[in-house]
Amino acid sequence: MTPQTKGKAMILNTAIWQAVINEAKAKCGAHPLWLSAIDRAVVEIEKSRYWSFVEGVLTIQSLTSAKLYKVDGAHTCEATAFKKPCKHVAARRLMQLYFESLGNVAPVADEAPAVAPEIAAMRMREAERASAVLIRSYKGKREFYGSIEI
Numbered sequence: 001m002t003p004q005t006k007g008k009a010m011i012l013n014t015a016i017w018q019a020v021i022n023e024a025k026a027k028c029g030a031h032p033l034w035l036s037a038i039d040r041a042v043v044e045i046e047k048s049r050y051w052s053f054v055e056g057v058l059t060i061q062s063l064t065s066a067k068l069y070k071v072d073g074a075h076t077c078e079a080t081a082f083k084k085p086c087k088h089v090a091a092r093r094l095m096q097l098y099f100e101s102l103g104n105v106a107p108v109a110d111e112a113p114a115v116a117p118e119i120a121a122m123r124m125r126e127a128e129r130a131s132a133v134l135i136r137s138y139k140g141k142r143e144f145y146g147s148i149e150i
Helices: 013-027 032-046 087-102 117-130
Strands: 051-054 057-059 066-071 130-137 142-149
Touching: 013 032, 013 051, 032 087, 051 087, 057 087, 066 087
Parallel strands: none
Antiparallel strands: 051 057, 057 066, 130 142
16 A cells, blocks of 8 residues: 555554554664654654655654645755754654565656646646545634645
């Protein structure tokens, strides 16, 4: 099963997920900043309103800033600008390890003719919108909006 599960919710296998977290923490045991980044990454993945992992790119909505981050090998954010371990980079690596543990390979894009980058970006945004459901909940005087990947 690939991260884009064609109409089904993405649910992590908790046993494999926990094993991946434990392995990652064991590998960076002497680096407390990376341990903290891993802990923050786990919270982001488990509680984020939206995330997807396709072709090695993690797209995740941050819990702290509500920004949508696309995390690839060249990711930059506030933490990386200060040369500190980044929770987004840690989250991406955790997802890579998770899907490797499942025995899946990264999904391969369908063969398609080359298109202009603007059109490709537009199609990607449309696909992300199509695979999300808007949730609206009312609590007192506040309305909360979020989305989940389906």
